[in-house]
Amino acid sequence: MTDAGMITVEGIGKRFALPQGVMSRLAGHPAPAVHALNGVSLQIRRGETLGIVGESGCGKSTLARCLVRLHDCDDGRILFEGQDIAGLEGPARRAFNRRVQMIFQDPFSSLNPRMKVRAILGEALSVHRMCPAADIPDRIAALLALVRLNPDAADRYPHEFSGGQRQRIGIARALAVEPEVLVADELVSALDVSVQAQVVNLLLDLQQRLNLTVVFVAHDLRLVRHISHRVAVMYLGKVVEIGATEDLFAAPRHPYTRALLDAAPELDPERRSRQVAARGELPSPINLPQGCLFHTRCPLALDRCRTERPELTDRGPQHQAACHLADFGAPSTETTA
Numbered sequence: 001m002t003d004a005g006m007i008t009v010e011g012i013g014k015r016f017a018l019p020q021g022v023m024s025r026l027a028g029h030p031a032p033a034v035h036a037l038n039g040v041s042l043q044i045r046r047g048e049t050l051g052i053v054g055e056s057g058c059g060k061s062t063l064a065r066c067l068v069r070l071h072d073c074d075d076g077r078i079l080f081e082g083q084d085i086a087g088l089e090g091p092a093r094r095a096f097n098r099r100v101q102m103i104f105q106d107p108f109s110s111l112n113p114r115m116k117v118r119a120i121l122g123e124a125l126s127v128h129r130m131c132p133a134a135d136i137p138d139r140i141a142a143l144l145a146l147v148r149l150n151p152d153a154a155d156r157y158p159h160e161f162s163g164g165q166r167q168r169i170g171i172a173r174a175l176a177v178e179p180e181v182l183v184a185d186e187l188v189s190a191l192d193v194s195v196q197a198q199v200v201n202l203l204l205d206l207q208q209r210l211n212l213t214v215v216f217v218a219h220d221l222r223l224v225r226h227i228s229h230r231v232a233v234m235y236l237g238k239v240v241e242i243g244a245t246e247d248l249f250a251a252p253r254h255p256y257t258r259a260l261l262d263a264a265p266e267l268d269p270e271r272r273s274r275q276v277a278a279r280g281e282l283p284s285p286i287n288l289p290q291g292c293l294f295h296t297r298c299p300l301a302l303d304r305c306r307t308e309r310p311e312l313t314d315r316g317p318q319h320q321a322a323c324h325l326a327d328f329g330a331p332s333t334e335t336t337a
């Protein structure tokens with residue numbers, strides 16, 4: 001089951017200040033900053049897997065960290081079941097921290113090397129008082145079974161496991177506190193390709209069995225397509241397209257999405273039109289382009305694109321794109337290679 005708006009992200013912005021030289025400051029120049037998020041809006045529905053894709057540096061990890069409140073936003077707000085998460089304090093904040101869990105990208109650094117798996121999972125269970133102390137061993141065994149690890153894994157240290165197994169331990173630790181939302185940032189990027197599918201399939205299975213809401217952040221389009229119900233495409237800290245996975249992959253409605261799919265060797269070559277290859281380099285997030293953030297690389301850019309920033313508008317059922325060319329990718333104008 002899904003419902004609209006378990007989490008609603010409303011126009012969030014996030015900047016990271018950069019050091020400013022004395023001369024620049026004396027000259028009255030504004031302090032330089034990386035504009036990591038520039039008005040991200042989207043909804044995350046209960047029980048869905050939402051994929052977040054985009055080139056490196058487009059703000060995926062920053063968005064993921066804002067969702068779990070590892071970063072506070074500079075603009076906009078994030079509502080969890082209607083409540084602004086920035087205002088949560090005390091027990092409400094602790095409850096949020098339990099219900100929305102992040103699984104980190106790097107299984108090698110996110111697990112304490114001096115703690116056995118039993119202690120790692122036991123700590124997660126006791127911090128949030130998930131069960132009486134006497135029940136902890138059984139809960140640990142159940143968690144290991146859930147992520148398909150043998151019970152004897154409890155008495156080993158993280159370094160004794162392979163990368164894929166370590167990522168399973170990371171998933172078990174997140175699940176220990178019975179969360180409703182998992183935010184997985186590049187969950188399998190550090191793993192061998194042969195192991196990636198096993199871990200992603202485990203996540204897919206857990207999402208269905210536990211009715212989890214999953215935000216799956218990745219740059220690998222094939223994995224995102226496999227696991228996600230809906231996909232959001234980010235460019236320079238903004239969502240430029242969001243839609244149901246198959247709609248978005250079959251008929252992208254934003255030139256950047258089309259360029260991203262065209263450039264992905266892992267996707268079906270028959271789908272490619274090669275009409276909209278992005279030109280040139282990704283602009284610096286320190287000096288954002290005016291108007292449409294993609295206009296410096298878009299082969300279809302109009303004069304208007306250089307001054308007017310397009311917002312997300314409806315392009316079909318559950319499908320939105322932010323482009324002045326309202327017909328781009330629409331069935332009647334679809335081009336074939």
Ligand SMILES: Nc1ncnc2c1ncn2[C@@H]1O[C@H](COP(=O)(O)OP(=O)(O)O)[C@@H](O)[C@H]1O
Binds near residue numbers: 016055056057060
């Ligand atoms: N803590 C930070 N301090 C300064 N800049 C940061 C920080 N985190 C991210 N950035 C910058 O913000 C932009 C977006 O980064 P990130 O969210 O990591 O993108 P992605 O995950 O899509 O690769 C990048 O330019 C990155 O260098």
Ligand code: SF4
Binds near residue numbers: 255294296323
């Ligand atoms: S708004 Fe203009 S520049 Fe931006 S993607 Fe659409 S056509 Fe290209």
Ligand SMILES: [Mg+2]
Binds near residue numbers: 061
């Ligand atoms: Mg990242």
